[in-house]
Amino acid sequence: MNETSRAGRFDAAVVGGGVVGASAAYCLSRAGLRVVLIEAGAVASGASGAAAGMLGAQLEVEEPGPLLALALRGRRLFDTLVPALEEATGLSLGYRPEGIVRVALDEEGAQVLHATAKQQEALGLRARWVEAADLASVLGLPEPPRVEGAVLLEEDGQIEPEALTAALIASAPHLRLMLGRQAVSIRPAARGWSVDLAGGASVEADRVLLATGCGSGPLLSGLGVRLSVPPVKGEMLVLQGPTPLRRTVFGPGAYLVPKASGRLYLGATMEPGATDTAPSLAGSRMLLDGGVRLFDALWPGGAPGLRIAGWRVGLRPGSPDGLPILGPVPGHRGLFVATGHLRNGILLGPVSGWLLSAWMQGSDPLVALEEATGADLPPAAHLDDLAPFLPDRLAR
Template structure:
C-alpha cells in the first residue's frame, strides 16, 4: 500500500527498512514468529537488485573457495524446498523453483583446472559435483545448444527461482501473518535516544520501533553515515537482458565467466550479468549489453534467433570482503544490519530471514554470525 500523507507517529516492535527479498524474508520470518513487524521501502517493493537479479540458488556454482560464505549458501539453499511449500500453503503463490541443476562451463584450460579443483573440495564438503567432458555435455544439451567447451562441472543441487515470484510469495505470506508494508516511504534519518536507535524519520512522518533492521542493499553505506558508521557496503551495477521464447532451448542453467543463461518457467530466457562500478546510476547502456550478448551467443548459439524482450539494470550491494553484513551494530543499541549480499541475495534470503528472526527473538542462531559481523 502507499505511504500517503501521515501526521501521526507510527509504532512497531521491529521496523525493516528495505523491501527486496532480504527485507521481505525477514518480515515473513518475524511475522511467523508473532513479532509485530512493519517494512518500508522508498520505491516499489523489489524495485532494485531483486527486480534485476537472475534468481540463481548458486550455493556451489558461485563459490570459488570453501569457507563461511560457501557454508552459508549451502545452508540457505537447503531451506528453499520447505519454504516454497510453506509460502504456497499460506499465500497460494509459487516462487517457481526449478531444479534441473546448473552446468558451470569451462572456457579455457585454466578455467577447466580451476573447476576440477573445485569439484574436489566441494565433494569433500559433502556436496554433489559431476564432471562432463565436452562430448558428454553435447550429448545432454545438443550440438546446437552449447558452443565449444573445455568441459563442464554439473551441480545438480543448485537451482533457481523467479525473483519476483519469490518476493510476491514472501510479502503475501507475511501480510497474511500480520506484517505491514509501506511502499514509497523513504527513510530520511534515524531517531535516536541516549545513543540507541528508536525509529526513523520518513518524508511522511515518524516511525518509532524497538528494533530497526537495515536491509537497504546498496544504499546501506550511505544511510549508516547518518550515525557516523562505516558500513562497508557499496553499489555494483549489474546489467542483463531478457529474451522471449515459447520453449527455452534447455531446462538447465548454463554458467561461465561473466555470463549465465537461465530459462524461466514463463518462457523467457534471462541472460546476465555485468559487474560495474558506476555509483548509483541504474541506466542500461549499449556497450555492456552488446558485450554480454556476444558472450551469450558464443556460449549458446541458439540464442541468436530469439527476440529481445527488455534490458535490465540494478545495483547489487557489494562489500569489501565479499561477505554479507548480518547482525547487530556494536555501540548502537536497537540497530541491526542485513545487507551486502552482492550477487547472492536471492540464494541467501532464506537463511538471512531465519537468522535475523532468531537474533531478534533471542534464539541461538542457526549459523555462526561472527564471520558476517560488522566489526569482523
Template sequence: MRDVLVLGAGMAGVGAALHLQSRGWTVALVDRSAPGSETSYGNAGIIQGEAVEPYAMPRDLATLFAIALGRSNDVHYDVRALPHHVGPLLRYWWHSSPRRHRRASEVYAGLIAHATAEHDALIGEAGAANLVDRGGFRILYRTARAMDAAAAAAERLRARYGVRSQPLSAATLSALEPALKVTGEGAIHQLDAWSIRDPGRLVAAYAGLFRRRGGSLVRGEAETLTRTATGWAVRSADGPVEASAAVVALGPWSPELLRRFGYAFPMVRKRGYHRHWRSGRGLNLPLMDAANGYVMAPMVQGTRITTGAEFAAPEAGGMPVQLLRAEAAARELVDLGAPRENTPWIGTRPCMPDMLPVVGEAPRHRGLWLHFGHGHQGFTLGPTTGRLLAEMMSGTPPFVAPLPLRPGRY
C-alpha cells in the same frame, strides 16, 4: 514491546521480516517500491547451494592484465570511476589473500549449507513451488584445459565441503540441453543449486506470506529514518510509522543511509546487467558460459542473460559492454531471438571487502540492526541470515556463529 521496522523489501529484508514475525515480533516492512523489485528481481535467480567460497578478487597477474586491458568479460570498468572504488577495492584485495579467503570461505560455507533448506520452508508456506527447479545449473567450458581445471576444482570442493557436482561430456550436455548448438568440451553440473524462474516473483510470494501472517507492508522512504524517545520512526505514505527497533536491509543503498548515522561501510559496488530474449527453444536449466562471463537462465520472461561485475561512477548511465559481448557469445550457443526490452536492466551487487554480509546491531545505536552486504549471493542467503538476525534480536541462541558478520568489524 517487540515491534520492528524492516527497511527494504528485497530478499534480505523479506527473509528477516518473516523470521522476526515467526518469533513473535510485530513487523512493518518498509520499501519505496514493491517487494522484490530491485536487485532481488534482476539477478540470475540461482539459489546457490554450491557457492561455498565467496568470490575473491583475482590476484594473479595474468587475470589482472586481462581485466586491465578489457580482455575479460568477467569485469568491466570505467577508468574515470576508479577513484570511487579504490578504497573498498584495496580492502577487497587484502581480504582476498589465499589465507584470508580460506577463513572467509569457512564462514560462508557455514551459511550456504542452510540456504536451500531455509528457502524450502518458505517456498512451501508461500505456495511458490511452481517457480522453482531443483535440478541445479551447469557451467560450460569451451576448452579441454578449462574443463580439466574445473573438474579438479569441483573435486576439491566435494572433498572439502561436500559440494555435489557432475562433469558432463559434450555429448551428454547436448542430450540434456537440445537447444545448444555448441557444447564446447562439456560442463560441470552443479547439483546443490536451485533455480527460480522469476526471482522478483519469489520475493513477492514471500512478502505475500508475510502479509497473510499479519505483517504490514508499508510504502515509505528509509531516508526519513529518525531516532525517537522510544525507538525508531520513518515517514510513510500514510503518516509516521514507529517501532522499538529498526533493521536496515537496503542492499546496495544501505551504506548511504548509515552515513547519516556516522557509519562508513566500505561497500564494493559491482554493477550487473540483464536482458531477456524471446528464444524459441530455450534451455532447461541455467547455463554459465565460463569463458565469456555471463549466465543464461530460462525465465518466465524469456531467456535472461546476466553479466559479471562492472565498476562505474555512482549515478552513471548504462554501458552495456559486457551484455553486448555476452549476447554475441550466447548467439553461438542458442537461437536467442529478439530482445524483449529496449533498455537493459542494471543493478548493483552489494559486496563487502571481506566477502561476508553485515548482520548484527549497529555498534553505537541501540535497536538499530543491520542486514546487508550479501554480494553475489544475496538471493541465496537472505532467508538464512534473516534467521540469524531474528535469533540475535530475539535473544535466542544463534544457529550459526554471528561474530564474523558483526557490523563492528568495519
C-alpha cells in the same frame, strides 16, 4: 496526526522491501511481533527485482569457509520455504533445484573446472563431470555442444526473485506495509527507535532492521556509523523465443538462465562504483560478446531465434571484504543491519532473514539456523561462529 500516532508503535520496523527485508519481516511477523516494512519504492524494486535468481551456492562459493557454509544452508532453506510460501499464497515461485551447469570453452578452462569439481567432491558436495556427448541430454540440446568440459552442480538451482519476495511479504501475518515511503533518518527514541520518513512522518519501533541494500550507508552515517556498502552495477539482457535449454548454463563470459516464463536471461555485467540503473551500450555489448560465444558453443548448428525483450539492471550491495554484513550495529542497541550480499542476495536473503529475526528477538541465531536448515548437511555447511559476518568488523 502523524504516522506514529496513526500507526501506533511497532515491535519491529524493517526498512527495505527487497528479498532480505522481506525475509526478515516474514520471520518476525510469524514469530508474533507487530512488524512494519518501510520501502522507498515498490516491493523488489531494487537489486532483488533485477536478479537472475540463481541459487548458486557451489557455483559462486568455491572455497570452504563461513560463506560456503552460509550459502549451503541458505540453499537448503528453499526446500522447506518454497512449498510453505506457495501453499500460503497460491503463487508459483519458479523454484527449480535442478542443478547449474558450468562449461569451459577451452582446454585451460576445462582444467580449472576439473580441479574445482574434484575439490567440491572432496568437500562432500555433488559436482558431476559431464562429457560433451552427454551434455546434450543434460541441457536438452539438439546436438552435442562444442565445449571442452562441463560440470553439473546438481544441487544448485534457481527461483523467480520477484515472486519469492512478494510471497514472503504476502505470507507475513499482520505485516504493516508502507510502500513508496523513504526513510530519511533513524534516531533513538524514548523507547527504541524512531524512523523518520520523507514528508515529515515517523514510525517508532523497539528494534529496527536496515535491509536497505546499497542505501544502508547513508542511513547509518546519520548516527555517526560509517559502513561502506559499495554498489556493483549489474546488467542482464532478457531474451524471448524458443529456448530449448533445460538448465542454467554458466560459461566463462556469460550465463544463461531459462525461466519458467519462457524467457532467457543473459547475464551479467559487474561494474563497481556505478550508481545508475540505466541499461548501457557498453553493458549490452559485453553481454552480447559473451552470449554469442556461449550460443555458438551450445548450438553449433545455429542458435534458436531469440529476440531481445528488455533489460534487468540493478545495484548489487557489496562489502569491503566480500562477505555479507549481518547483525547488530555496534553501540546502537536495538539497531540491526543486513546487507552486502553482492551476487548472492537471492540465495542468501532467506537465511539472512532467519538470522536477523533471531537476533532481533534476543535468541541465538545459530540455533535458529540449525532448526531452519537441518543438521544433515555436509561438513562444509558447518557454521559455529557468525563473527565473520558481524557489522563490527567493518563499522567505524
